[in-house]
Amino acid sequence: MTPRPHNPGENRVASNETKTLNDTKPLKVALLGFGTVGSAVARILSDEPERLPLRLTHVFNRNVERKRVQWTDPSVIWTSNVDEVLASDADIIVELVGGIDPAHDWVRQALQAGKSVVTANKKLIAAHGPELSRLAQEHGATLAFGASVAGGVPVIDALQEGLAGDKLYRVSGILNGTCNFILTKLENEGLDFATALKQAQEAGFAEADPTDDVDGYDARAKLVILARIGLKAIVQPEQVPCGSIRELDAVDFIYAHELGCTIRQISRAERTNQHVLASVRPALVPMDSPTAHITGSLNLVLSSGKYGGQTAFSGHGAGGHSTAVAVVSDLLDVARGGSYSDPRSQVEAEVLPVSANFADKYYLRFTVRDRPGIVAAIATALAAHGINIDALLQKPGFGKEALPFVVTLEECTAEKLESAMADIRKLDFLVGEPLTMPILTREL
Amino acid sequence: MTPRPHNPGENRVASNETKTLNDTKPLKVALLGFGTVGSAVARILSDEPERLPLRLTHVFNRNVERKRVQWTDPSVIWTSNVDEVLASDADIIVELVGGIDPAHDWVRQALQAGKSVVTANKKLIAAHGPELSRLAQEHGATLAFGASVAGGVPVIDALQEGLAGDKLYRVSGILNGTCNFILTKLENEGLDFATALKQAQEAGFAEADPTDDVDGYDARAKLVILARIGLKAIVQPEQVPCGSIRELDAVDFIYAHELGCTIRQISRAERTNQHVLASVRPALVPMDSPTAHITGSLNLVLSSGKYGGQTAFSGHGAGGHSTAVAVVSDLLDVARGGSYSDPRSQVEAEVLPVSANFADKYYLRFTVRDRPGIVAAIATALAAHGINIDALLQKPGFGKEALPFVVTLEECTAEKLESAMADIRKLDFLVGEPLTMPILTREL
Numbered sequence: 082m083t084p085r086p087h088n089p090g091e092n093r094v095a096s097n098e099t100k101t102l103n104d105t106k107p108l109k110v111a112l113l114g115f116g117t118v119g120s121a122v123a124r125i126l127s128d129e130p131e132r133l134p135l136r137l138t139h140v141f142n143r144n145v146e147r148k149r150v151q152w153t154d155p156s157v158i159w160t161s162n163v164d165e166v167l168a169s170d171a172d173i174i175v176e177l178v179g180g181i182d183p184a185h186d187w188v189r190q191a192l193q194a195g196k197s198v199v200t201a202n203k204k205l206i207a208a209h210g211p212e213l214s215r216l217a218q219e220h221g222a223t224l225a226f227g228a229s230v231a232g233g234v235p236v237i238d239a240l241q242e243g244l245a246g247d248k249l250y251r252v253s254g255i256l257n258g259t260c261n262f263i264l265t266k267l268e269n270e271g272l273d274f275a276t277a278l279k280q281a282q283e284a285g286f287a288e289a290d291p292t293d294d295v296d297g298y299d300a301r302a303k304l305v306i307l308a309r310i311g312l313k314a315i316v317q318p319e320q321v322p323c324g325s326i327r328e329l330d331a332v333d334f335i336y337a338h339e340l341g342c343t344i345r346q347i348s349r350a351e352r353t354n355q356h357v358l359a360s361v362r363p364a365l366v367p368m369d370s371p372t373a374h375i376t377g378s379l380n381l382v383l384s385s386g387k388y389g390g391q392t393a394f395s396g397h398g399a400g401g402h403s404t405a406v407a408v409v410s411d412l413l414d415v416a417r418g419g420s421y422s423d424p425r426s427q428v429e430a431e432v433l434p435v436s437a438n439f440a441d442k443y444y445l446r447f448t449v450r451d452r453p454g455i456v457a458a459i460a461t462a463l464a465a466h467g468i469n470i471d472a473l474l475q476k477p478g479f480g481k482e483a484l485p486f487v488v489t490l491e492e493c494t495a496e497k498l499e500s501a502m503a504d505i506r507k508l509d510f511l512v513g514e515p516l517t518m519p520i521l522t523r524e525l
Numbered sequence: 526m527t528p529r530p531h532n533p534g535e536n537r538v539a540s541n542e543t544k545t546l547n548d549t550k551p552l553k554v555a556l557l558g559f560g561t562v563g564s565a566v567a568r569i570l571s572d573e574p575e576r577l578p579l580r581l582t583h584v585f586n587r588n589v590e591r592k593r594v595q596w597t598d599p600s601v602i603w604t605s606n607v608d609e610v611l612a613s614d615a616d617i618i619v620e621l622v623g624g625i626d627p628a629h630d631w632v633r634q635a636l637q638a639g640k641s642v643v644t645a646n647k648k649l650i651a652a653h654g655p656e657l658s659r660l661a662q663e664h665g666a667t668l669a670f671g672a673s674v675a676g677g678v679p680v681i682d683a684l685q686e687g688l689a690g691d692k693l694y695r696v697s698g699i700l701n702g703t704c705n706f707i708l709t710k711l712e713n714e715g716l717d718f719a720t721a722l723k724q725a726q727e728a729g730f731a732e733a734d735p736t737d738d739v740d741g742y743d744a745r746a747k748l749v750i751l752a753r754i755g756l757k758a759i760v761q762p763e764q765v766p767c768g769s770i771r772e773l774d775a776v777d778f779i780y781a782h783e784l785g786c787t788i789r790q791i792s793r794a795e796r797t798n799q800h801v802l803a804s805v806r807p808a809l810v811p812m813d814s815p816t817a818h819i820t821g822s823l824n825l826v827l828s829s830g831k832y833g834g835q836t837a838f839s840g841h842g843a844g845g846h847s848t849a850v851a852v853v854s855d856l857l858d859v860a861r862g863g864s865y866s867d868p869r870s871q872v873e874a875e876v877l878p879v880s881a882n883f884a885d886k887y888y889l890r891f892t893v894r895d896r897p898g899i900v901a902a903i904a905t906a907l908a909a910h911g912i913n914i915d916a917l918l919q920k921p922g923f924g925k926e927a928l929p930f931v932v933t934l935e936e937c938t939a940e941k942l943e944s945a946m947a948d949i950r951k952l953d954f955l956v957g958e959p960l961t962m963p964i965l966t967r968e969l
Contacts, residue, residue: 125690125832132692227687233833235687242686242863243671243679246569246853248576371839374818388569389677389841389850395815396836406833409690419686419864 108416111139111166113187114177115148117401118201118228118408122175125409127153133409134416135173139166167191173415175408176200185209192216192224199411201228201404207302207318210309211430225411225421230303231256231380233403234396235410240311240384242420247386252311253349253525256303256361258378258398259294260326260346262286264363265376268343271331286378297323297346297361304348304361311384312352313430316359320435321350324362328516333446336474336487337365340444342520343373349525352433360437360495365444365520371395372525383525391524441519442471443490443498448512451481455510459488462508466501468493483512489520552860555583555610557631558621559592562645562672565849566619571597577853578860583610611635617859619852620644629653636660636668643855645672645848651746651762654753655874669855669865674747675700675824677847678840679854684755684828686864691830696755697793697969700747700805702822702842703738704770704790706730708807709820712787715775730822741767741790741805748792748805755828756796757874760803764879765794768806772960777890780918780931781809784888786964787817793969796877804881804939809888809964815839816969827969835968885963886915887934887942892956895925899954903932906952910945912937927956933964 110126112119119140126137137157142148145161160166163183166174167190174191176198178184184205191198192213200206206213206226217224227237231254240249255261259281266277278295281287293299301321308314326346337344342365350359366372371393375381380398385391397403414421449455460470468490475486490498498517505515554570556563563584570581581601586592589605604610607627610618611634618635620642622628628649635642636657644650650657650670661668671681675698684693699705703725710721722739725731737743745765752758770790781788786809794803810816815837819825824842829835841847858865893899904914912934919930934942946961 121832233691234836235683238687239679239683239838242858243682243854244850245857246855247677247850371815371818374815386850388565389847392678392838392840394683394836394838397834403833406688406691406830409832410687411690413689414686414864417864418862420858420861 107134107136108172108412109138109170110135110173110175110412111141111169111171112137112175112177113141113163113166114179115140115142115145116177118404119175119177120150121401121405122177122408123150123153125405130154133413135409135412138171139169141166163187167194171196173197173199173412175412176202176205177408178202179204181205181208188213188224189216192220192222195220195222197223197225197415199225199228199408199415201226201232201408203229203299203302203306207305210306211315223415223421225415226306227411227414227421228404228407230306231382231394231396231398232400233406234380234382234394234398235407236382236394237306237310238410238414238420239392239394240307244311244384244386244389244392247389249311249384249386250353251349251351251385251525252304252307252382253347254382255345255372255375255380256300256348256382256398257294257297257346258380259287259291260300261375261380262378263295264326264329264344264346267329267331268334271334273331274327274329295327296325297348300346300348300361304350304359307382308350308352308357308359309430312350312357314350314352314357315430315432316350316357316435321359321361322437324360324518326363328514329363332476332485333516333518335476336444336446338368339474340365340489340520341368342366343368344518345372345375347372347521347525349439351439356434356436358437358439359435360439362518364518366525367521367523370523370525385524438495439519440492440494441521442492444518444520445488445490446485446516447488448483448485448515449510450512451484452510458508458510459505462504463488463490463501465504466497468497468501551578551580552616552856553582553614554579554617554619554856555585555613555615556581556619556621557585557607557610558623559584559586559589560621561845562848562852563619563621564594565845566621566852567594567597569849569853574598577857579853579856582615583613585610607631611638615640617641617643617856619856620646620649621852622646623648625649625652632657632668633660636664636666639664639666641667641669641859643669643672643852643859645670645676645852647673647743647746647750651749654750655759667859667865669859670750671855671858671865672848672851674750675826675838675840675842676844677850678824678826678838678842679851680826680838681750681754682854682858682864683836683838684751688755688828688830688833688836691833693755693828693830694797695793695795695829695969696748696751696826697791698826699789699816699819699824700744700792700826700842701738701741701790702824703731703735704744705819705824706822707739708770708773708788708790711773711775712778715778717775718771718773739771740769741792744790744792744805748794748803751826752794752796752801752803753874756794756801758794758796758801759874759876760794760801760879765803765805766881768804770807772958773807776920776929777960777962779920780888780890782812783918784809784933784964785812786810787812788962789816789819791816791965791969793883795883800878800880802881802883803879804883806962808962810969811965811967814967814969829968882939883963884936884938885965886936888962888964889932889934890929890960891932892927892929892959893954894956895928896954902952902954903949906948907934907945909948910941912941912945
């Protein structure tokens with residue numbers, strides 16, 4: 082659907098028309114995928130069916146019989162044949178199968194048939210969002226993806242509508258609840274990474290293969306979507322470097338606390354007229370920042386605008402129910418011809434050069450076989466690249482064979498640090514890979 | 526403007542139509558009021574005029590000549606005659622004069638002429654919002670008021686759109702930056718109320734007459750608007766009891782800290798199918814809650830939904846620039862036929878009985894002329910109303926003639942407490958009025 086030209090005379094007529102149409106004909110909704118989110122969406126649509134101008138008509142799932150429930154309307158068609166749904170008279174397809182294939186193909190087919198699509202699929206939207214939004218526009222359909230970032234936190238909508246009057250230059254935050262759950266465990270219980278991950282898996286917060294979460298790819302997809310909607314910048318996921326939280330240890334929290342900080346997986350993107358800076362990586366954040374108080378599986382999104390300053394959004398980003406609320410809100414947006422229906426809001430983003438060359442203070446943690454001259458060697462390598470040391474920290478109680486200690490740096494660019502680290506990695510007293518993390522300010 | 530029925534075939538044509546219209550004809554915008562917010566709105570519209578589909582055409586202000594600036598387009602008409610603006614060809618009137626009269630009349634006239642209205646006027650919308658939204662609907666116009674609550678925090682939009690798929694049962698938060706500034710001063714600098722107020726006035730955070738802010742009326746108007754949009758409940762401002770922060774003293778923060786809490790002015794509204802609970806008053810909030818970390822002039826809005834749990838929004842609620850961003854976002858919403866254009870979102874709210882009879886734990890601070898038997902007398906009065914005491918706190922260092930001490934209560938209703946307090950107020954050892962504050966949980 083498309084925004085209407087502003088024309089009061091015409092609107093009065095349209096208003097009556099719309100009312101009648103909506104009152105008598107709710108939009109027909111088909112679900113592709115009936116897992117946690119799909120079933121929660123069906124629950125909201127079925128709970129008080131007259132409350133919303135939406136009617137569930139189809140549920141697709143592989144082996145659908147094992148999914149079938151009794152509490153939906155008897156008229157709902159349950160099927161394992163996706164073509165039946167794509168060829169049906171459903172007005173809106175809700176894509177909840179996830180991943181690129183075959184979701185990409187199904188969404189394309191639906192849009193080409195003039196059906197609107199609501200999706201929670203961050204991977205698909207991060208990789209193919211601009212193409213799919215254009216396709217929707219060409220076929221008079223709407224593509225809505227408010228559920229793809231931070232589930233229950235209505236941040237896509239807020240950036241697209243509520244902050245439309247500002248000119249945003251930065252979006253950042255904590256976009257992956259699994260990492261935050263694990264980091265909170267490391268922090269509060271002094272666990273090592275492997276144990277914390279195991280507990281997150283047992284609690285249902287992490288997948289059997291945790292790569293997408295802990296190595297930053299999940300957060301990266303969300304950041305790419307936020308950059309497009311908030312910063313109007315088209316960034317490809319592969320352009321954004323990801324740092325893993327696997328290298329972190331309880332000892333890093335001890336040092337971080339000494340520096341008045343804690344550690345979070347931080348996603349951030351900044352744009353100017355010329356370029357975009359973006360990265361996803363663990364970072365030190367000051368204990369007195371709002372970010373430090375985001376614990377467990379909560380999500381946080383911060384936006385900074387030229388005119389309105391900083392705004393924060395937080396809430397439960399994942400989980401079937403929060404994501405389902407976001408899906409149903411998108412369904413209502415489509416039904417009402419709301420913000421997603423405006424092609425401009427999604428096609429006007431620009432392609433710009435992307436790098437991760439932020440200028441930050443840094444935290445370097447080395448593990449070394451102790452002997453004289455180590456600090457001198459590291460300091461010399463840093464100085465050779467024009468980087469100043471801020472402080473040296475060393476906690477007692479570790480053996481001389483694998484001694485962890487920390488160097489903090491004054492502000493330098495990521496590139497400069499990387500050149501220095503290339504030299505430092507050659508030094509023979511290192512045990513394992515040194516860990517580098519930016520030390521962020523209160524505003525990120 | 527009005528939402529369109531979902532009709533892909535028709536949309537494709539409309540899409541081209543719209544593009545042309547919007548590209549060639551930006552909407553004409555007239556400002557009523559050129560103070561801090563008005564001038565900031567004009568600045569955003571003038572900075573990069575081609576960026577937005579909006580054109581500033583009129584500025585109204587009393588004695589407009591002393592307001593005139595040189596950086597707007599020379600075609601802008603500056604006038605002190607409001608009728609000239611109301612009779613003009615402006616598409617949207619931005620009402621920034623504030624207060625009920627004459628703003629109410631001007632907004633009615635604009636809507637009756639089929640012009641859309643964007644307003645930041647919380648008093649007007651709290652008192653007459655439903656009537657004005659109906660009037661807009663009748664005349665095919667739009668009434669948008671995202672700037673009326675929490676300025677730069679796009680919470681109206683988020684409740685109306687981003688959380689539309691949920692069923693919200695509670696909205697709460699810190700809605701008045703002036704109170705929060707004063708309370709932060711009391712807390713951090715141990716000032717008394719009068720001194721903190723004076724400093725807030727000198728810093729430009731409080732008016733010469735601070736009643737609206739410190740006695741809760743400003744926050745109440747915002748709460749009434751949040752209840753309508755978030756809870757779909759129509760509440761009249763006079764139905765919501767307000768407690769002042771004037772009675773607070775630095776000693777209350779000392780006791781609050783001892784209880785693991787701080788003190789904030791809290792606005793909250795809860796609804797069931799049968800009734801609404803609402804109040805604005807200072808309250809104790811746990812130090813480990815997000816609310817406690819909202820300091821200075823920040824605003825916070827929390828919403829709780831049946832399906833999606835709790836979501837938090839924070840940012841700078843007041844100030845010319847944040848409010849101007851909200852106004853321009855609303856202008857874009859009107860131009861794009863967004864959420865405000867949907868009459869349902871604003872007229873479907875219900876009138877329900879309202880009370881402030883929350884069930885809470887309580888903090889009671891008494892100042893007494895010390896003598897034996899005081900605790901017994903108070904405990905007896907409370908017990909007579911079935912209220913249980915949780916703890917007694919008394920800090921040393923105060924004289925016997927005006928000794929402050931604190932009693933905390935287990936959960937009881939506001940009504941029950943009020944009956945008990947009526948008895949307690951008759952006791953002859955009291956020096957001044959006892960202070961009662963709810964002790965809220967982490968979720969408010």
